[in-house]
Amino acid sequence: MFDFLKRKRVLPTFAPLVTDMHCHLLPMVDDGSKSVEESLEVMGIMKECGFEEIRLTPHFNYPRFPNKAADIKERYKKFCSDIEKKKGDRQIPRITSVTGEFQVGDGFDEYLETGQLLTYRFTDATECSEKGVVLIEFSLHQKRMGLEDKVYRLLTEGYDVILAHPERYPYLDSHSEMLQRFKEQGVYFQVNILSLDGFYGEAPLKKSFDFIENDWVEFLGTDMHNVMYAQALRHASVNKRIIKLLEKHEFLNKKLAVGN
Numbered sequence: 049m050f051d052f053l054k055r056k057r058v059l060p061t062f063a064p065l066v067t068d069m070h071c072h073l074l075p076m077v078d079d080g081s082k083s084v085e086e087s088l089e090v091m092g093i094m095k096e097c098g099f100e101e102i103r104l105t106p107h108f109n110y111p112r113f114p115n116k117a118a119d120i121k122e123r124y125k126k127f128c129s130d131i132e133k134k135k136g137d138r139q140i141p142r143i144t145s146v147t148g149e150f151q152v153g154d155g156f157d158e159y160l161e162t163g164q165l166l167t168y169r170f171t172d173a174t175e176c177s178e179k180g181v182v183l184i185e186f187s188l189h190q191k192r193m194g195l196e197d198k199v200y201r202l203l204t205e206g207y208d209v210i211l212a213h214p215e216r217y218p219y220l221d222s223h224s225e226m227l228q229r230f231k232e233q234g235v236y237f238q239v240n241i242l243s244l245d246g247f248y249g250e251a252p253l254k255k256s257f258d259f260i261e262n263d264w265v266e267f268l269g270t271d272m273h274n275v276m277y278a279q280a281l282r283h284a285s286v287n288k289r290i291i292k293l294l295e296k297h298e299f300l301n302k303k304l305a306v307g308n
């Protein structure tokens with residue numbers, strides 16, 4: 049069934065992005081990597097696919113993953129030191145920061161009100177809002193009440209907002225009025241690379257290309273969780289439609305990169 053995942057062929061297709069800004073490789077804090085070893089294996093594949101840098105974005109999703117910012121920062125420090133000790137001569141991307149993927153749902157207001165929203169900065173700090181850039185997601189299952197109010201509050205309180213994988217919400221289609229309003233308000237959209245390769249099915253595949261063709265998408269992310277996702281990234285790296293897309297379309301991932 050997963051024969052295609054075993055193929056060894058890989059290309060550095062994602063090199064123009066420089067940095068991956070969405071992955072779950074901080075071990076044992078969410079449904080992503082389960083160990084430093086697993087993260088190392090995945091990061092090796094990401095490097096083969098062209099990524100020079102990665103930014104860790106564990107889930108902050110109450111009550112499923114009720115992470116606390118202070119604890120995540122501690123674990124991040126330990127993880128970086130474990131990676132240095134264990135990587136040996138493996139080629140892997142640089143780890144440049146930890147932020148989070150904050151689900152707009154129960155507990156979100158508390159993260160906001162207690163200053164726990166971990167944010168990215170653009171390399172040129174003048175290009176982002178005072179409080180930085182926060183990655184948010186919605187429920188994948190149901191449209192919750194008040195999403196627009198929460199996003200509006202973030203914007204008015206001085207955050208820039210990136211909405212993760214708009215193509216993955218079954219209740220938001222390619223012509224969604226809510227998404228249209230978000231674009232008018234300056235919300236950035238991040239599409240998952242694996243959506244472009246059909247990993248999540250036909251509907252996300254179609255919507256991901258529709259959104260990009262609408263010029264609605266500023267960022268691509270791997271949303272990397274584990275070795276199976278990494279093998280799927282390898283598969284995506286040789287997808288001709290994706291290769292062409294990366295050749296002709298410029299994304300803003302580089303603006304988050306530290307090393308450029």
Ligand SMILES: [Fe+2]
Pocket residue numbers: 070071072149212271
């Ligand atoms: Fe994610």
